[in-house]
Amino acid sequence: MYISYDYQRMKMKTNRPVEIRLRRLNERDMKPLQEIADNKKIFDNLPDFFPFPYTLDDAKRFLTLTESEEKTCTFAIEWEGVLVGIISLIPQADIYAKSMKVGYWLGEAYWGKGIATAALRKICAYAWQNFDINRLFSSVIAYNKSSVKVMEKAGFTFEGIGRKAIFKNGQFYDDHYYGLLKDD
Template sequence: MNDFLGIELSTERCRLRPWRMEDIPLIPPVANTRDISWNTSFLFPHPFDEAAAERMVYWARKGAGEDKWQFAVLVDGELVGSCGTIRGTDVEAHTARVGYWLGPAHWGKGLATEMVAELVRYMRDHTPIEQLTASCFGWNPASRRVLEKTGFRQEGLRRGVVRKWGKLTDLWIYGLLL
């Protein structure tokens, strides 16, 4: 087994570990909500059924520890969401893009800040990645705040480049040197 797939990280409240096949049926009850999809790309569909969960877990495990570092996040043994990175390509191969989500029942308790801070620490200490990038939709101030609280700085704003379900918004670009 790839070494990465055996790791486990902990914070005060969260356990972060790579996705396992047995997670698949546990994902839709947490992820099947417009509240998450509204703030993410079309790669995070709504409805989010078991087929979508299977695609996500296969995707997360392909290249894990080489060009992808994707974690299931658990609190008290229960799946609550995910955070992870995917490596850039070509001239951006020293960078990685960060993504994260939580089931809405778990919002507003500081969990995203806690898990993203641990992800940043892991990427800094255990991978060759030198810079992280992230982007948030204009209507997602909570996500921007998570990035600011975990050390990211705003690097740009791409006006009107996001159209989701018929609505246009800006894309806020963030970066963090590791």
């Protein structure tokens, strides 16, 4: 399954257009997923439920999890025909049911190319069209300045800081919160 706005053209510093596609994961993605996810720098920017080292069994478990989604919320990020990362919508419950959290990561070789921003914009459009929600949000570990730029370029607004809210690799870090309303 492909989302209806599969391609987005963005100008990079080279003025070369880049095609980004979001699609469902499939069996062929297991090995490439394992290869790009098995990176300590990626692990350092994500919650601890994202394993390191990242094994083929981890990739298989993740694929099985995405296959069980009632409505597609997790997508492979594809650039130039290659799996380069993952982006997901995480439904919320109870009084937060009109909000969804967005999470994403890219393989290190693909950082700084505008891919994450394009993917984030695309999943936001998908969320507004396919879910009865009013708000998207995410949080970023304070030291992850690149992800802060991605959120801001995609139109998210800085909403606040959870001081020392994250405990990662034996240290406390601030958590920066970003949100985007449907009518922003």
